[in-house]
């Protein structure tokens with residue numbers, strides 16, 4: 379029996395993206411198709427999960443299982459999918475608003491559990507879908523639909539948050555830098571544990587065409603001698619002002635949620651092999 383070889387086009391669904399022409403999310407999607415083909419991900423063993431937002435439409439454009447869920451809830455749902463079906467490759471995707479504003483609490487707890495899934499954030503520093511309100515990533519002073527005199531709030535850095543929360547693999551890229559986005563998407567999926575890929579993905583409609591130019595002007599790459607196991611160095615690079623530093627900032631190996639659950643499982647089996655339902659329930663009394 380001949381084995382199926384998947385090409386990038388095989389991962390395209392019948393739905394055509396409804397994103398505005400020039401939206402940065404096209405770059406993320408095209409890079410994802412390529413990365414999936416290079417990894418030969420089996421569509422029937424892959425689940426894409428998102429929240430709500432322009433970027434959260436992405437699962438609909440990929441020929442795998444997909445869930446376009448509730449605003450800010452991609453990560454708890456992805457956790458449920460992975461915990462119940464560990465053999466699946468689970469990729470959560472969404473926007474900066476979805477993941478850091480309403481979903482910020484879930485981001486923290488999913489990262490610290492180090493569950494083996496990938497989280498790709500399409501970061502345009504704005505709420506795109508709801509017509510241009512400021513997000514937690516919007517720079518201070520920027521004028522948006524909700525901050526007409528300038529944003530009074532300090533912005534947060536998603537990579538700094540991810541490292542602080544306990545993510546074991548953290549990287550940044552720019553959606554116009556397709557080759558790097560493909561490479562980092564592959565690495566993120568291959569990482570055992572919670573991997574977080576922050577992709578700066580311009581919103582041409584609410585941040586203007588200039589966002590591409592502005593990001594390109596700030597684009598920087600981690601030096602070849604950067605040690606991704608060095609947490610302080612990773613935090614130093616991600617905090618650099620006026621730079622969008624791309625590459626793998628942080629990469630460490632520690633036990634993942636399924637490793638820890640297996641330890642508990644083994645302990646429980648030692649106490650009582652094949653317990654009855656009543657015996658299991660009685661352990662809670």
Ligand SMILES: Cc1ncc(C[n+]2csc(CCOP(=O)(O)OP(=O)(O)O)c2C)c(N)n1
Nearest residue numbers: 430431432433449473474475476505506507
């Ligand atoms: C509970 C709830 N609150 C608010 C909304 C409205 N809402 C939908 S998408 C969104 C923000 C989207 O921004 P982001 O996640 O950055 O995605 P983008 O559209 O920029 O890709 C908001 C506030 C909602 N759908 N559900």
Ligand code: SF4
Nearest residue numbers: 398401432506581582
């Ligand atoms: S509003 Fe912005 S983020 Fe949404 S599709 Fe258009 S360009 Fe992309």
Ligand SMILES: [Mg+2]
Nearest residue numbers: 473474504506
């Ligand atoms: Mg956004």
